[in-house]
Amino acid sequence: MKKILNGCLVVDLSRLLPGPYCSMMLADHGARVIAVEGRRFEKDALYDYHSINRNKEHMTLDLKSQKGKEIFFMLARRADILLEGFRPGVARRLGIGYPDIACLNPGIIYCSLTGYGQEGPLARRAGHDLNYLGYSGALSLMGPKNGPPCIPGIQIADIAGGLNAAIAILMALYDREKTGSGRYIDVSMTDALMAMLAQAAGQYWESGRAPEQGNSLLSHRFACYNIYRTRDGRYITLAALETRFWETVCRYFNVPEFIPLQYVEDAQTRLILFFEKTFASKTREDWTALLSEKDVCLGPVLSVPEALESPHAAARNMVVKHTDSRGLFRVLGLPFKLEKDPPASPSRPPAFGENTAAILKELGFSEEEIRELVENKVI
Numbered sequence: 001m002k003k004i005l006n007g008c009l010v011v012d013l014s015r016l017l018p019g020p021y022c023s024m025m026l027a028d029h030g031a032r033v034i035a036v037e038g039r040r041f042e043k044d045a046l047y048d049y050h051s052i053n054r055n056k057e058h059m060t061l062d063l064k065s066q067k068g069k070e071i072f073f074m075l076a077r078r079a080d081i082l083l084e085g086f087r088p089g090v091a092r093r094l095g096i097g098y099p100d101i102a103c104l105n106p107g108i109i110y111c112s113l114t115g116y117g118q119e120g121p122l123a124r125r126a127g128h129d130l131n132y133l134g135y136s137g138a139l140s141l142m143g144p145k146n147g148p149p150c151i152p153g154i155q156i157a158d159i160a161g162g163l164n165a166a167i168a169i170l171m172a173l174y175d176r177e178k179t180g181s182g183r184y185i186d187v188s189m190t191d192a193l194m195a196m197l198a199q200a201a202g203q204y205w206e207s208g209r210a211p212e213q214g215n216s217l218l219s220h221r222f223a224c225y226n227i228y229r230t231r232d233g234r235y236i237t238l239a240a241l242e243t244r245f246w247e248t249v250c251r252y253f254n255v256p257e258f259i260p261l262q263y264v265e266d267a268q269t270r271l272i273l274f275f276e277k278t279f280a281s282k283t284r285e286d287w288t289a290l291l292s293e294k295d296v297c298l299g300p301v302l303s304v305p306e307a308l309e310s311p312h313a314a315a316r317n318m319v320v321k322h323t324d325s326r327g328l329f330r331v332l333g334l335p336f337k338l339e340k341d342p343p344a345s346p347s348r349p350p351a352f353g354e355n356t357a358a359i360l361k362e363l364g365f366s367e368e369e370i371r372e373l374v375e376n377k378v379i
Contacts, residue, residue, distance in 0.1 A: 002030070003029050003030025004029045004030055004338070005026055005029045005030040005031040006030040006031075007030075008026070008030070008031040008032065008080045008081065008173070009031070009032050009034070009078055009079045009080050009081070010023055010026050010027070010031050010032065010033040010034070010079065010080065010081040010082075010083060011034050011036060011072075011075050011076060011079045011081070011082050011083070012033055012034065012035045012036065012056075012083045013036050013037075013063075013082070013083065013084040013085070013086070013091075013096075014083050014084055014085035014113060015037060015085065016085070016158070017052065017155055017158040017159070017162070018085060018113050018157075018158040018159075018161040018162045018165070018189060019083050019084070019085040019113050019162065019165070020035070020052045020053060020162075021052050021158065021159060021162035021163075022083060022111075022113065022161075022162040022163070022165040022166045022169070023035070023056065023083055024052045024053070024054065024055070024056070025162070025163075025166045026081070026166065026169070027054070027055035027056050028054075028055060028334055028346075029338075031080075031081075032057070033055065033056040033057065034056070034057045034058075034059060034075065034355070034359060035053065035056050035057065035058045035059070035350075036058075036059055036060075036061050036063075036072070036075070037058070037060060037061075037352070037353075038060065038061060038062050038063055038064070038068075039060070051330075051331045051332055051349070052349075053349035053350065054331050054346040054347060054348070054349050055346055055347050056347075056349065056350060057350055057354070057355035057358075057359065058350040058351070058352060058353060058354050058355055058356075059353060059355050059356035059359050059360075059379070060352070060353040060356050060379045061356075061378065061379055062377060062378050062379070063094050063096060064094065065376075065377075065378050067373065067376065067378045068378045068379075069094075069095060069096065071360070071363065071373075071378070072096060073101075073104060074363050075359075075363070076096075076101045076104060076105055076108065077104050077105050078105075079105065079108060080107070080108070080109060080173070081108070081109045081110075081111065081169055081173075082101060082108055082109070082110045082111070083111050083113065083165070083169075084096075084110075084111070084112055084113070085112070085113045085114060086112075086114075087114065087124060087126075088112075088114060088117075088118045088119075088123045088124055089124065091112070098110040098112075098184045102182065102184075105182070106181065106182060107176060107180065107181065107182040108182040109169055109172045109173060109176065109182050109183060109185065110182070110183075110184050110185065111165050111168065111169055111184075111185040111187060112184075112185065112186055112187065113161055113162070113165045113187045113189070114186075114187070114188060114189070115127040115128075115131065115132055115157075115188065115189050115190060116132075116135070116188055116189075116190050117186055117187075117188030117190070117191060118186045119186075122135065122190070127190075129155045129156065129157040129158050129189075130151060132157035132189045132190045132193055133151075133152070133156065133157055133193060135190050136157070136190050136191075136193035136194040136196075136197070137193075137194060137197055137200070138156070138193045138194075138196065138197065140211075140213055141200060141211055141213055141216070141219065142213065143213050143214055144213075144214040144220060145212065145213060145214035145215045145220060146214070147213075147214065149213065156193065157189040157190070157192065157193050158189065160189065160192035160193055160196065161187055161188070161189035161192045163192075164187050164192045164195075165185070165187045168185045168187060169185065172185060199218075200216070203216075217241075221268065222262070222263060222268055222271075223238075223262075223268055223271035223272045223274075223275055224238065224239075224240045224241060224245075224246050224249070224262055224263075224271075225238065225239050225240070225241055226238055226272065226275070227301065228275055228276055228279035228280075229276070229279065229280060230279055230280065230282060230283050230284040230286075230287060231280055231281060231282055231283050231286075232283040232284055232285075234283070234284035234300070234301065235284065235300075235301040236279060236284055236287050236288065236298060236299065236300055236301065237297075237298065237299050237300075237301060238275070238296075238297070238298050239297035239298070240296055240297050240298075241297070243259075243262065244295075245295070245296050245297055246259065246262045247259050248294055248295055248296050249296050249298075252291070252294060252296075253278060255274065258271060258274075284300050284301075285300075288300050313333075316333065316337075317333045317334075318332060318333040318335075319331075319332065319333060320332070320333050320345075320346055322345050322346055322348075324347075324348055326348065329348055331346050353379070356379050357370055360373070360379070
C-alpha cells in the first residue's frame with residue numbers, strides 16, 4: 001500500500017532511543033529507513049528497544065575506515081534525510097558532518113539530535129534522559145510536595161527529542177518541495193523539555209513566584225485534581241478542573257457545600273482528607289463503574305499490562321499483533337490516525353547487520369567485494 005513518505009530514504013546513524021524513535025515514525029508512514037551502526041556495545045542491551053526498530057533495515061559499517069566512509073557517501077548521495085546523534089563535533093571529525101554531506105547532496109535534510117544541542121556551555125557534556133530533565137527544570141516539578149524529585153517511569157526527554165526531530169524533518173521536507181533546498185536541523189532534548197514548561201514558565205513570569213514541586217494547580221495542590229488510593233490498594237485519578245465537573249462530583253457525594261471551596265486554599269486539606277477517606281471505601285473498579293456514566297473526569301490508574309490490554313487500546317489499534325515466519329510479535333500502534341492512510345502491517349525489527357549485504361548489492365558491490373569488506377572489518 002502506498003504511504004505518504006514512500007520514496008523517501010532515511011539514513012539513521014543514531015542509537016539508543018531518541019533518534020530511532022524519530023526514524024520509526026518516518027518508517028511507519030512509508031519512508032525507507034536504513035539504520036547504520038559500526039558495532040553494538042554490551043551496554044546497549046539496556047536500550048534494546050525492538051519495538052522502535054520495526055519497518056527498518058539495518059547495516060553495519062565502520063565509519064572510521066576509508067572504505068566504510070566511501071560506502072556511506074554512496075548512501076548519503078541517495079538519501080533524503082540523514083539523522084545522527086553523535087556528541088557535537090564527532091560527525092565533523094569523522095568527515096561526515098553536514099558540510100561534508102551537503103556538498104555531495106545539496107538537497108539533504110541533515111538532523112542532529114543531541115542532549116544539549118550543538119552550541120552552548122553544555123553542548124559537549126555527556127548526559128542521559130535524567131540529566132536533561134534536571135537541566136530543563138522539568139524534574140523540579142515532579143514528585144510530592146516536600147519530597148525529593150521523582151524519576152518518571154518513561155524517557156520523556158528521549159521521546160520529546162525524537163518527536164521534535166520528526167516535526168522539524170517534516171517541515172524541512174515541505175520546504176524542500178517548494179525551494180529544492182535541503183537544510184541542517186539542530187534538535188536538543190533539553191530544549192524539547194524546556195519548551196514543555198509553557199504553563200510553568202508563564203505562571204512564573206506572570207506572578208514572579210517559582211513553581212513548587214507537588215504544589216501547583218495541576219500537581220496535588222487541589223482536591224479537584226488529584227490521585228486517590230482505593231480500598232484495594234490501587235489508585236484513581238480525579239481531574240474535575242472545570243466548575244461543572246466539580247459540581248457533579250460534589251453533588252454525587254452529597255457535599256454541595258464543597259462547591260464554592262474548589263479553589264479556596266485554606267479548605268484544601270479538609271477537602272483532600274474527605275476524598276481520601278471516601279475513595280478508600282471502595283475498590284478502583286467499583287469507583288470506575290459507579291462513575292462511568294457521570295460526566296466527570298475520573299478514571300483508574302492502569303498498570304502497563306492493563307493499559308496495553310484495555311478496550312481502549314484495542315479499539316484504537318494501539319497494540320499491533322503480527323505473525324511472520326518466526327512467529328507472533330507485537331508493536332505499539334500509531335498515536336494519530338491519518339484518513340486514507342491506514343497503518344500497514346509492521347515488519348519485524350531487523351537483526352544487527354541483517355540487511356548489510358543486500359544494501360551493498362543494491363549499491364553495486366559484488367559477492368567477492370562484500371567478502372573482502374567482511375575480511376577487512378569494514379562491515
